[in-house]
Amino acid sequence: MSESAAPPSASVAxxxxxxxxxxxxLEIDTVPGSSKxxxxxxxxSVDAVMLVMALEREFKGKISDEEAAKLSTVDEVVDYxxxxxxxxxxS
Amino acid sequence: xxxxxxxVTGIGIVSPVGASTEECWEACLAGRAxxxxxPEAWHRWSGLQSTVWAPLPPIxxxxxxxxxxxxxxxxxxxxxxxxxxxxxxxxxGWQPTLADAKRGIxxxxxxxxxxxxxxxxxxxxxxxTLIASQNSHxxxxxxPLAGRADAPAEAAAALDALLESLPKRFNPFSVSMIMPNAIxxxxxxxxxxxxxxxxxxxxxxxxxAAIGHAFRSIRGGETDVVLCGGAEFVGDPFGGVYRAFDxxxxxxxxxxxxxxxxxxFDxxxxxFLLAEGGAAVLVCEEWEHARRRGGRIQAEIVGxxxxxxxxxxxxxxxxxxxxxxxxxxxxxxxGIAASDIDYINAHGTGTLVNDDVxxxxxxxxxxxxxxxxxxxxLTGHCIGASGAIEAAVTALSLxxxxxxxxxxxxxxxxPLNFTRQSVDAPLSWAVSQSSAFxxxxxxxxxxxxxxx
Numbered sequence: 001m002s003e004s005a006a007p008p009s010a011s012v013a014x015x016x017x018x019x020x021x022x023x024x025x026l027e028i029d030t031v032p033g034s035s036k037x038x039x040x041x042x043x044x045s046v047d048a049v050m051l052v053m054a055l056e057r058e059f060k061g062k063i064s065d066e067e068a069a070k071l072s073t074v075d076e077v078v079d080y081x082x083x084x085x086x087x088x089x090x091s
Numbered sequence: 092x093x094x095x096x097x098x099v100t101g102i103g104i105v106s107p108v109g110a111s112t113e114e115c116w117e118a119c120l121a122g123r124a125x126x127x128x129x130p131e132a133w134h135r136w137s138g139l140q141s142t143v144w145a146p147l148p149p150i151x152x153x154x155x156x157x158x159x160x161x162x163x164x165x166x167x168x169x170x171x172x173x174x175x176x177x178x179x180x181x182x183x184g185w186q187p188t189l190a191d192a193k194r195g196i197x198x199x200x201x202x203x204x205x206x207x208x209x210x211x212x213x214x215x216x217x218x219x220t221l222i223a224s225q226n227s228h229x230x231x232x233x234x235p236l237a238g239r240a241d242a243p244a245e246a247a248a249a250l251d252a253l254l255e256s257l258p259k260r261f262n263p264f265s266v267s268m269i270m271p272n273a274i275x276x277x278x279x280x281x282x283x284x285x286x287x288x289x290x291x292x293x294x295x296x297x298x299x300a301a302i303g304h305a306f307r308s309i310r311g312g313e314t315d316v317v318l319c320g321g322a323e324f325v326g327d328p329f330g331g332v333y334r335a336f337d338x339x340x341x342x343x344x345x346x347x348x349x350x351x352x353x354x355x356f357d358x359x360x361x362x363f364l365l366a367e368g369g370a371a372v373l374v375c376e377e378w379e380h381a382r383r384r385g386g387r388i389q390a391e392i393v394g395x396x397x398x399x400x401x402x403x404x405x406x407x408x409x410x411x412x413x414x415x416x417x418x419x420x421x422x423x424x425x426g427i428a429a430s431d432i433d434y435i436n437a438h439g440t441g442t443l444v445n446d447d448v449x450x451x452x453x454x455x456x457x458x459x460x461x462x463x464x465x466x467x468x469l470t471g472h473c474i475g476a477s478g479a480i481e482a483a484v485t486a487l488s489l490x491x492x493x494x495x496x497x498x499x500x501x502x503x504x505x506p507l508n509f510t511r512q513s514v515d516a517p518l519s520w521a522v523s524q525s526s527a528f529x530x531x532x533x534x535x536x537x538x539x540x541x542x543x
Contacts, residue, residue, distance in 0.1 A: 023160060025191070025193025049264070050160065050163070050164070052263075053262075054160060056259065056260070057163070062260060
């Protein structure tokens with residue numbers, strides 16, 4: 001089953017960045033990992049909800065509202081997904 | 092100053108007989124009706140009396156311009172409306188330009204957005220979104236039981252099937268997806284239209300009434316351009332909405348022979364064929380506005396009337412007095428006589444009472460001359476979208492001088508001039524009329540664009 005193994009974390013970071021760009025409609029060249037979703041990238045409360053749903057769709061799993069509320073920077077989202085991702089999606 | 096006239100310059104239809112206006116109209120003229128057995132799984136929960144429906148064709152929403160992110164926050168009814176509106180705008184010669192990718196907002200070039208509105212009808216709005224989220228909610232305590240080795244095989248299979256088909260979370264956009272005004276609001280947001288944005292929730296007459304109110308808005312001077320019509324989606328995965336209609340004994344019981352189950356105005360009719368959903372949107376424009384920009388005028392809307400039975404939530408009042416008054420009001424609004432009408436696109440559901448009452452009204456008002464057809468014999472009953480689909484079909488009939496046939500009509504309930512197959516006919520004036528649960532009646536009069 002090695003084909004369905006979790007992708008390396010670099011790939012997770014790229015996928016997270018793509019999701020964030022899509023949801024927030026970002027047209028900037030680079031999205032620094034330290035960027036704060038609300039303050040730096042302009043996410044409003046509806047975007048935050050959309051982001052969680054989009055991450056669940058991309059990584060196939062469920063992210064609870066409590067966990068989602070703790071994620072404030074791009075790096076925190078990448079770390080969270082990297083820690084939870086497995087063969088069957090988010091564990 | 093002469094009276095403002097209302098032109099139909101764009102037509103978009105998504106229905107069980109086709110995913111585009113061209114496909115739908117072609118299927119209507121060819122007599123290709125939609126009917127199929129309901130999903131096998133629906134029989135697990137109840138002994139349904141009806142066993143057939145009219146499913147929608149596959150629709151690639153992303154190809155139709157709805158991104159996967161947008162799809163997560165739109166009920167299927169609004170998505171169908173967006174597809175139909177996109178087709179209608181393209182048909183009217185407008186190419187919307189993207190203004191805000193994040194919000195999915197476009198603009199229509201060279202229009203006064205403050206004088207452009209939306210009037211959309213629906214029967215039940217985003218009900219299937221609530222059903223899906225509520226089912227997910229109710230079954231969440233059972234999630235840990237899925238896959239347990241000691242569960243009885245049948246129960247485990249049923250639970251797996253349920254959980255597989257349910258959303259993983261209660262959709263956080265539910266409120267904005269369920270509300271009936273989400274359909275008209277989603278079109279107003281998508282196309283930056285800042286005039287009146289109104290939702291018409293009068294069940295099976297909703298599409299007709301929405302177009303009627305749009306017509307009045309343009310004629311009255313409030314707007315110059317309007318997107319109007321209706322949208323419906325009732326295909327929840329477990330057939331809950333279907334069961335609601337079934338247990339009310341409104342649906343056809345002729346499912347043993349699916350191809351002949353749906354037969355409006357036939358003496359052997361047994362009820363209506365529920366459609367999974369559908370949508371139709373017309374671009375209506377003030378006549379000179381359309382001419383100035385070189386828009387193709389496909390038909391003219393010239394009259395509207397609506398009345399209310401005040402009798403029963405679920406049965407049309409037997410004398411048909413208010414159906415007749417809606418038609419008479421629309422004719423008077425158009426300034427013509429019943430004898431001027433060449434074609435009637437009837438409500439024609441296939442229920443015992445509707446077809447009996449409606450045909451009696453048509454016989455005494457119009458006699459045996461005008462052609463009569465029932466689009467529901469092809470599409471099934473698209474509830475709040477049906478009146479809009481039928482008004483669109485009526486406009487196409489006037490444009491192309493063709494009337495489609497009534498499928499499965501062998502022994503008519505009354506000797507009206509029913510079409511059995513599609514026919515070519517000179518058409519100047521036509522009527523599209525609807526009645527609805529609650530007791531609402533609505534009628535539109537349309538005119539051939541070339542009739543002086």
